[in-house]
Amino acid sequence: MKIFVDTHAHTVASTHAYSTVHDYFQQAKLKGLHMFGITDHAPAMPDAPHFWHFGNMKVIPRIVNGVAMLRGIEANILPENPGTICCHSGLRDLDIPPNLEPFLDYAIASFHEAVFPPSDDVQRNTQAMIRAIVSGKCQIVGHPGNPRYPIDCEEVVRAAKDNNVLIEINNSSFQMSRVGSEPFCLRLMETVDRLDWKVVFASDSHIATTIGDVSHCIEKAESIGFPIERVVTATAGGFLRFLAEHDKDVSVELADWLDYLETRKYV
Secondary structure (H helix, E strand, O other): OOOOEEOOEOOOOOOOOOOOHHHHHHHHHHOOOOEEEEOOEOOOOOOOOOOHHHHHHHHOOOEEOOEEEEEEEEEEEOOOOOOOOOOOOOOOOEOOOOOOHHHOOEEEEEOOOOOOOOOOOHHHHHHHHHHHHHOOOOOEEOOOOOOOOOOOHHHHHHHHHHOOOEEEEEHHHHOOOOOOOHHHHHHHHHHHHHOOOOEEEEOOEOOHHHOOOOHHHHHHHHHOOOOHHHEHHHOHHHHHHHHHOOOOOHHHHOHHHHHHHHHOOOO
């Protein structure tokens, strides 16, 4: 199993990360990735960049040394009554203001402790995640196997499928982050397979040297017979076609580049 796209990475713009966009392009090329996304934290996180950061990602070249980059964001799933947590009043699902959405190729929706206090209330967590899914603002649910936010896997996967939102299996969750995630991630993959839905495998890199490292995702998937056909990020073409279903026209910008990959039988 080989994955050529990584959809989750943070730069120094999220100040608990340690690499630049240039570093990511360099490492992605070395590792044989075809495409990656930069997904710094959205404004409700304490160390997030200003929302201008995301609007100005248009200055970054789409392709450097044959590797393509997507403009993403890791948005925060908001509590039902976010109060002053979010810098934009009136937002009740994700901290993505409407005027920012046109600048983004995709958004990940995630729970983060600084924004949404952890809770054992399965119904509360599930409803909050589903609010984000049905909002139309996100294309991926980030690290939903976090044991600090237990959810009803079946309800979440059904909502994700109904709204064409992908489930992220996060490589970092099998390592140092979100300790105890493994059984929940395995259950999610089993549920996705049973309900005929799809996932992304992502590194959640906070330093460029880990970009494209989804080895734990692959190992766990193979251990339960999870098919690669359900991993939309296996190829750049597969993920770009998925984004086109959300009316994201990045595939038009990358058409010549994608044609080249097609000649190499990579899509």
